[in-house]
Amino acid sequence: MVNAGKQLITGLGVLLLSLVLSVSCYAMDFPDEVEIDSLANLYEGVVFDHAMHVDATENCADCHHHTTGTGVSDEYCAKCHEGDVEMDTVSCQDCHSADPLSPENLHNPAPGYIYHDDKPNLKAAYHLKCLGCHNEVDGPTGCEDCHAKTEAGDKFYHSGEFAPAEDASHGEHE
Amino acid sequence: MSKITRRKFLAGSAAGGAAMMLTPAKKAFASGSFEGFPDGMGVLVDLTRCVGCRTCEAACNKEQGLPAPDLPFDDYSVFDEIHHGNQKRRPTDRAYTVVNRYEPEGADKPLYRKIQCNHCNEPACLTSCFVNAYTKTPEGAVIYNSHVCVGCRNCMIACPFHVPAYTYHSAINPVIKKCIFCYYTRLKEGKPPACVESCPQQVMTFGKRKDLMKIARERIAKNPDKYIDHIYGEKEVGGTGWFYISNAPFEEAGFDIHLPKKPIIDNVKDFLAIVPIVLTVWPALFTGFHLLATKGKSHGHGDDHSHDEQEGH
Numbered sequence: 001m002v003n004a005g006k007q008l009i010t011g012l013g014v015l016l017l018s019l020v021l022s023v024s025c026y027a028m029d030f031p032d033e034v035e036i037d038s039l040a041n042l043y044e045g046v047v048f049d050h051a052m053h054v055d056a057t058e059n060c061a062d063c064h065h066h067t068t069g070t071g072v073s074d075e076y077c078a079k080c081h082e083g084d085v086e087m088d089t090v091s092c093q094d095c096h097s098a099d100p101l102s103p104e105n106l107h108n109p110a111p112g113y114i115y116h117d118d119k120p121n122l123k124a125a126y127h128l129k130c131l132g133c134h135n136e137v138d139g140p141t142g143c144e145d146c147h148a149k150t151e152a153g154d155k156f157y158h159s160g161e162f163a164p165a166e167d168a169s170h171g172e173h174e
Numbered sequence: 175m176s177k178i179t180r181r182k183f184l185a186g187s188a189a190g191g192a193a194m195m196l197t198p199a200k201k202a203f204a205s206g207s208f209e210g211f212p213d214g215m216g217v218l219v220d221l222t223r224c225v226g227c228r229t230c231e232a233a234c235n236k237e238q239g240l241p242a243p244d245l246p247f248d249d250y251s252v253f254d255e256i257h258h259g260n261q262k263r264r265p266t267d268r269a270y271t272v273v274n275r276y277e278p279e280g281a282d283k284p285l286y287r288k289i290q291c292n293h294c295n296e297p298a299c300l301t302s303c304f305v306n307a308y309t310k311t312p313e314g315a316v317i318y319n320s321h322v323c324v325g326c327r328n329c330m331i332a333c334p335f336h337v338p339a340y341t342y343h344s345a346i347n348p349v350i351k352k353c354i355f356c357y358y359t360r361l362k363e364g365k366p367p368a369c370v371e372s373c374p375q376q377v378m379t380f381g382k383r384k385d386l387m388k389i390a391r392e393r394i395a396k397n398p399d400k401y402i403d404h405i406y407g408e409k410e411v412g413g414t415g416w417f418y419i420s421n422a423p424f425e426e427a428g429f430d431i432h433l434p435k436k437p438i439i440d441n442v443k444d445f446l447a448i449v450p451i452v453l454t455v456w457p458a459l460f461t462g463f464h465l466l467a468t469k470g471k472s473h474g475h476g477d478d479h480s481h482d483e484q485e486g487h
């Protein structure tokens with residue numbers, strides 16, 4: 001009985017600690033806005049309202065996996081990363097490479113690692129996270145809901161001023 | 175479904191006309207024994223990720239120097255198009271890849287699927303071609319030489335995925351056109367295809383086929399509630415270079431789930447055996463037949479995909 005009581009107390013302690021930690025997520029130093037533009041080409045960059053998303057999500061880990069020290073939401077990741085503390089590398093591009101086929105990224109995972117062998121590239125890391133959640137919470141999901149197309153984009157998609165000429169044989173345009 | 179009917183019809187004729195059979199063309203590998211080049215590249219397509227943005231279609235158009243589309247690539251009304259025979263869009267000579275929308279039963283959101291050549295390990299297009307216009311490269315691409323193509327359209331009929339398209343508009347040089355895995359401009363140099371690189375959702379992952387197969391298995395194992403426990407293209411028709419995982423049953427995303435696990439070389443051999451007869455009996459069936467006579471002479475500007483003036487990205 002004594003042991004069981006001890007365990008309970010330890011358990012409560014861990015629970016309390018994790019509560020403190022998850023609260024500390026919001027006390028953590030984080031930017032209110034993040035300009036996501038390193039890949040901008042066909043579309044303008046996005047000024048990401050980080051503060052709003054911090055308020056809207058329950059746990060930093062929903063986006064930042066195990067890097068913010070706020071506990072992991074994915075059970076699979078928790079097998080190794082349960083109890084991780086805040087890391088130096090927290091921003092998306094610290095881990096998700098914009099160019100996954102560059103020589104230094106080609107042999108991913110690095111020798112010795114057997115996990116993280118299916119890491120999305122930076123562009124996909126953004127879109128999979130953003131759209132994945134937006135689809136669930138009815139957030140915006142259209143391409144131009146988040147970023148306006150550039151002239152290069154219009155050219156690429158044959159849209160806007162580069163749209164194909166109206167052609168009688170192809171009924172309704174737009 | 176008219177294509178399948180015609181193939182069956184021809185196969186039926188093969189049995190009936192067995193006495194008249196000619197020797198089938200010899201092919202480099204024996205039926206069912208070729209596992210693909212060991213280091214061949216492939217693409218894992220994860221249908222759960224596709225949002226139907228059509229960026230891949232635009233990227234292919236640009237990379238392959240294809241004609242301007244009829245509608246902009248950000249016009250999503252194309253998903254409502256139904257073509258003759260109650261078909262959704264298919265790759266054409268002007269679009270080597272198309273994205274279609276499906277509504278799987280019971281699913282709360284639509285499923286999108288990109289269609290292009292699957293770069294089979296043992297391509298039926300290749301084995302059906304009696305002028306050997308097709309090549310399976312060690313890198314994994316199934317390419318073709320349009321200078322050799324005589325426009326007979328055997329490969330169109332043989333391909334289990336209805337991929338090769340035909341330049342109907344060209345009366346002088348009608349040839350087959352299809353996705354070539356961006357072989358000349360990218361794959362040859364170890365680079366991923368344009369469509370793969372352009373996708374915002376990394377629906378497609380590029381790598382060695384055998385490594386990707388492992389990743390596909392891992393994704394399914396890690397998320398058994400999310401994925402159907404099947405990798406489409408692992409075994410189908412002897413294995414394909416591009417293969418698929420999905421959250422909805424494959425038949426509900428327009429996949430033919432009745433394809434044999436074995437390469438369809440055997441069937442095609444029967445088919446090949448009657449080709450000369452077909453050409454004799456129904457020359458009109460193959461509008462390119464007359465070009466046999468001019469074979470060896472220049473066919474004019476055949477597209478060999480050399481892309482000297484490739485645009486930068």
Ligand code: SF4
Nearest residue numbers: 224225227228230373
């Ligand atoms: S670019 Fe990617 S997400 Fe967009 S339609 Fe193509 S495969 Fe789907």
Ligand code: SF4
Nearest residue numbers: 291292294297299333
């Ligand atoms: S999908 Fe069709 S065209 Fe492509 S390699 Fe296979 S048989 Fe040939």
Ligand code: SF4
Nearest residue numbers: 234353355356367369
């Ligand atoms: S691999 Fe190249 S040719 Fe094939 S669909 Fe993609 S972009 Fe087009």
